Amino acid sequence: MRRAPRVLGVAALLAVATALALDTTQMPDPALQARYIALTHELRCMQCQNESLADSPVDLAADLRREVREQLLAGKTDAQVREWMAARYGDFILFRPRYSWRNAWLWGAPPILLLVGAFVAWRTVRQRTMLLAADDAPLDEDGRA
């Protein structure tokens, strides 16, 4: 029991150490720095696949971060950097899918499903209110609705 806090302390130190060591890139001005951070967080590390370039310790991620830095310094726009990455690694490298005919269903499906759901809900509610209205109708002489 007495050990637990020490283990936790070491774990916390290690976590801080890796977080600090991973990407120490400093861009010359805050606006570029913000764009650099945003871009490296929305590009996938192709080797580890579920990590972003910013979070990944592997060599390839460092090389790709270098590309992002150099291209931003050369005055390229965020869109140009994304385009450059996708031309080499495919759309898979973009954590945020692009609009395209191939993934149109990805963008189209949610509103369509919402409309279908709304229609079903509307029909159900209408049927129920009709049933309730029938219930409320005065009974005829035989006691039937």
Place this chain on the structure above:
Amino acid sequence: MNRFLIPLGVFVLLAAVLAIGIEHSPDKGLIASPLLGKPAPAFALPNLTNPAQLVRSADLKGHWYLLNVWGTWCGECRAEHEALLQVRRAGTVPLIGLDWKDDDSQARTWLTQLGNPYESVAVDASGREAIEWGVYGAPETFLVNPQGIVVYKHIGAFTQETWTKEILPRVSMAAASGS
């Protein structure tokens, strides 16, 4: 009857969509290369065995070649080495090596000790050339046709089967149709 037909239809549709998703999942290993059907990146890089010379993509135009991305730090590259030597012995398609972020002298030692399957080896010390090819792990092997178009990419260790099932048919089919 209709009550069950609609949910069943929805279920079948959903199952089909998910099955396609699983089938194409990148976790199954292969991420389709956007390079397929496109011109291979142009390069001019130092030659590993003769650093005064350059290995140039322009010199490779006009015939088929295989570009094999490797490094001495890569375990799978050792596993595929025998298969690469067999490609060299067959002599049908020349192998060009791309030594990715490696130590040059270690790479030369590797080739002396294990045998050299490559016609020439280009040195990519910075890793920039590998990025141009969309490489995300070694070994990877690209088949480039005489027009300089990438026609096939193999991810992982190259095997005898890769050679007979993927490379040879493509090369000989093109030869038969006269291109």
